[in-house]
Amino acid sequence: MMTDKMDNDMTEYKVDFFLSAAECNAQQEISLPLLAQRLIDISTAHASAIGVGYEHLLKDNNAWVLSRLSIELTRFPSINKPYSLVTWVEDLNRHYSERIVELRDDLGEAIGYGRLTWVAINIVSRRPADLTPLLHKVTPSNRRCPIERHPRLGSIGIPDHVTMYKFQYSDIDFNRHVNSTRYIQFILDRWGVSHYDLNRVSRFDISYHAEAHFEDVVEVRCKGDEETQDVEIARDGVVCTRARIKFCPRSLPIIPVKN
Amino acid sequence: MMTDKMDNDMTEYKVDFFLSAAECNAQQEISLPLLAQRLIDISTAHASAIGVGYEHLLKDNNAWVLSRLSIELTRFPSINKPYSLVTWVEDLNRHYSERIVELRDDLGEAIGYGRLTWVAINIVSRRPADLTPLLHKVTPSNRRCPIERHPRLGSIGIPDHVTMYKFQYSDIDFNRHVNSTRYIQFILDRWGVSHYDLNRVSRFDISYHAEAHFEDVVEVRCKGDEETQDVEIARDGVVCTRARIKFCPRSLPIIPVKN
Known part of the structure; x- marks a missing residue:
């Protein structure tokens, strides 16, 4: 990961990347598995930054589990170019968090979106966790994501x-x-x-x-x-x-x- | 890749990283394939920065090809910790470049080394290239690498x-x-x-x-x-x-x- 920049209110969280040749597929674009990994990574990093990361959930024997992921792009980041990801929480309740990641090209233009559903489970009982004590830490953004739901x-x-x-x-x-x-x-x-x-x-x-x-x-x-x-x-x-x-x-x- | 810092004379080139959970193996350390990729990436980035990168060689229809790679570590970077790579050229002549990468943990301590032999070939003839016109751009470092040769x-x-x-x-x-x-x-x-x-x-x-x-x-x-x-x-x-x-x-x- 590269430089982290955040809004003052931490509602949105941005990370800048550079796509090295070794990270590309045969079409000289970011590979889909790597892009998925980046979406998971930025979700994790933002959650940690606002106090609802793995390490915070673990205190109550809870953990985040990725339940669903959707990616829709008009263009893939390409070789030897910078790109950025910006994430925010669109919706959350005591059982899950719906997170959006906007993908921007080297000029800052939005070229696609990721939508991730994170579910909290208790790692001992393997049952859904209750996130109520943490909900006040998360401010969902008013920005909507233009891609369809899962x-x-x-x-x-x-x-x-x-x-x-x-x-x-x-x-x-x-x-x-x-x-x-x-x-x-x-x-x-x-x-x-x-x-x-x-x-x-x-x-x-x-x-x-x-x-x-x-x-x-x-x-x-x-x-x-x-x-x-x-x-x-x-x-x-x-x-x-x-x-x-x-x-x-x-x-x-x-x-x-x-x- | 994260922040780039360089010596003024560009003899050494440093890149800082953060090892995300998704990049780790089952032992919660950097996976060896990813570490190898990072060594290739930093070699490429330093070569470009000093004017002997792929893009410079391509003007004469030449290209860098990785011929040999050795990695020796006393410890692997571990999960959710920063680490750094520092690279320099140890030796070069008109056919190949021997490059060293030092791996440093989150405290800046050297925990291992990579040694990479890069050969230049002509992409049309597939024969060894002659790098003589570029040699003046590269200043090998006096620092030695403590691990054995290939x-x-x-x-x-x-x-x-x-x-x-x-x-x-x-x-x-x-x-x-x-x-x-x-x-x-x-x-x-x-x-x-x-x-x-x-x-x-x-x-x-x-x-x-x-x-x-x-x-x-x-x-x-x-x-x-x-x-x-x-x-x-x-x-x-x-x-x-x-x-x-x-x-x-x-x-x-x-x-x-x-x-």
Whole structure:
């Protein structure tokens, strides 16, 4: 993360980044898993800054869990350029917080939004936590987010494509679960490089239902067409994650340079 | 990347980072692939700042290619803490540059080093480039790096473990090759989470020989014991990468908290 700047009232929180070459995908844009990670990171950082971070919840044996994430962009940040994220809380109650992240390009223009639903759970009982004592610390912003709310992602029924995967050491994150962004990689890998040269992700929705762990074997079940694909990732019949990915044709297809 | 600070003479170049939770492995430390990426990034940034970056070499159809990388650490940066990297050129001639990166913890203490050999090639002929016109721009530092030079990694002979892998979309980087840090993941995944709770990587050496591309199928061939493992990654009999990983027991084994 780079420089942190904040409003005086801390309602909004901004972080500036620089997209290095090593962080880019084959289309020389930010990869979707990295963007998702950045949205998670800035949520965490803002929550900590206003006194409702992991460390504050942990005092009552509570923790934030990412429940749903949606990303919609008109353009992706591109290689060797700065970009910024600005986050605020749109809505909250004693069980969850709905957070928005605005993505800005190197000129400060908004080029997309992320919408994240964070649920608080008690880590002992695994039941929903009661955030009432913390609610006064959070000032939701009046700014609205122009992208649609999370869709309800139901069962996909009979998939038309299934792959298996066994989670390895490098898939596991700091809290011993499968890293939330790894699921996004599986979904992206359903297509080849040339599909991404002609099309870009226009919208991505994911919901997290159950954690997966080291050495779990999952089925990645997909259904849809080249434009919209629904995905279900399940272990032993338990759905860990549901997602929907939508593509639109690029106005300027990418012609790879032979290197 | 965070704030950049430099010496006036630009012989050394420093970048400050903050290790977010999402960037950590199961041991709540920086993951080795991410650390390798940071070493590549800071090399690139310093080279650009002194006028010998990719963009400068490209004017003569030349490019930097990472040939060898060694990392040796007494401690890894840990979760939610700042850390810094400082880089300088130790040695250079008209064909290659030997670069050092010092890793510092949140108190500014040196906790490890990276050593990177960058070779310049002509991207048209694929032959070594002649960097003579640029040499005057680079001032090697008098500071020495305390870790040993790259070992010569030869053929491993008959492996005692082989796995196959087919490269997917998310393995491909901005220049359409397999991302250099992906190979490191395969090597780490040879062991399970509990091995890393008891042991840490003490030294890692990797040499890059041939590029792999989208949909290439590689063999990951390993030989060694729990302490030292030699690895060869090859496609159709062509070795892409050779590596050696060494572990030492942790002075304080990590006892995972049930979450």
